[in-house]
Amino acid sequence: MSKKLLISALTAALAGNFASVPRGIVSVRADSGPGDVKALVEGVNRAFEQFKAEHTKQLDAVKAGLPASDITAKVEKIGADLDAFQKALDEHSVKMAALEMGGGGGAKLRDAEYSDAFKAHVKRGDINASLNKGAADEGGYLTPIEWDRTITDKLVLVSPMRQICRVQAVSKAGFSKLFNMRGTSSGWVGETDNRPQTNTASFASLAFGQGEIYANPAATQGILDDSEIDLESWLAGEVQTEFAKQEGLAFVSGDGTKKPTGILTYVTGGANAAVHPFGAIDVVNSGAAADITSDGIIDLIYDLPSTFTGNARFIMNRNTQRSVRKLKDGMGNYLWQPSFVAGQPSTLAGYPLTEIPDMPDVAANATPILFGDFAQTYLILDRMGVRVLRDPYTAKPYVLFYTTKRVGGGLLNPEPMRAMKVAANA
Secondary structure, eight states, X not given: OOHXXXXXXXXXXXXXXXXXXXXXXXOXXXXXXXXXXXXXXXXXXXXXXXXXXXHHHHHHHHHHTOOOHHHHHHHHHHHHHHHHHHHHHHHHHHHHHHHHHHOOTTOOOTTHHHHHHHHHHHHHXXXXXXXXXXXOXXXXXXXXXXXXXXXXXXXXXXXXXXXXXXXXXXXXXOEEEEEEOOOOOOOOOOTTOOOOOOOOOOEEEEEEOEEEEEXXXXXXXXXXXXXXXXXXXXXHHHHHHHHHHHHHHHHHHOBSSSSOBOGXXXXXXXXXXXXXXXXXXXXXXXXXSSSBOHHHHHHHHXXXXXXXXXXXEEEEOHHHHHHHTTOBOTTSOBSEEOOSSTTOOOEETTEEXXXXXXXXXXXXXXXXXXXXXXXXXXXXXXXXXXXXXXXXXXXXXXXXXXXXXXXXXXXXXSTTEEEEEOOOOO
């Protein structure tokens, strides 16, 4: 989309003429120029100003007992388009990061011989003597270092939980972590006093389960024979979407059976609330039986110890964002603020906000918001190596690439995290 068309579309939107906005306005190309990005950022902020003005009119009309259906519809329309503009910025940032991450500038491959042999195997099925890393009887082979890194890097870009949580590579089937339960004691003594033995700290362990995630993309032999195809990028692109979708849901609410254990299961009242040695993730009520209040957001922030607020952020889905966008503080200022720079997240009460589609919607007794330091709270485990099984027989004339990876996840520490439960205060 040209800069002229983009700016004219934004101008129409800001003037209230949303019907004239081209349907493709939010499809921002990764190679968009800085002028296009600047126009989008300015559009988001101007649209939010219009949203605030119309929302204020809506509230005034409700208080005065006047009909507000037309204003409400306009507010909802502006809110929807504001969502679209913000999403466009987010997608642009992801695409730009993918381009930067994928660019190697012709860097030398660390395992060039194996990469060449693997590429030949993917294209034609030839088994080369050099293709022996992790060879399995069923014909599965570990991808080359560069292929594995490309798939993992692109997965990070499209999986928000991987962006904000701690990710660790492991080489064993199981992983457990020791936790210091404290208990060491001390005392004051004089120069010649006895030094009796003091208590010693105790330890507890927690095992992190893993599961196998897979994708099964297909290509025709004709496409594979085309020497121009970038097999590395193609495989990464095919795999990343499916992996990200399955992982995202598991990291949030997975039951731990053949998959990671989701962070929500460790919240007070959840299935794994009693599993961690340090206890469950504490809950803060929203302040209303079926809604979120401004006071609830403030309570959530200040219930988290200040030690953990330096890297704290909110996560919620897009529907919940629409609700919190209307919240104000005691001075009438909106708690939600749009991003002013491409690549920077919008904020809620001054803290970054990350959209996680798999978080629950706002409903009575639901847990739609988490707030805290996710890097200290949740651990994602990657069993090193992506394995690919080439299958030219099952779906002729297509060649299937059965791609698998072992992934795990679990609660690292509940203390740097708080959960908001939609409930009235006691």
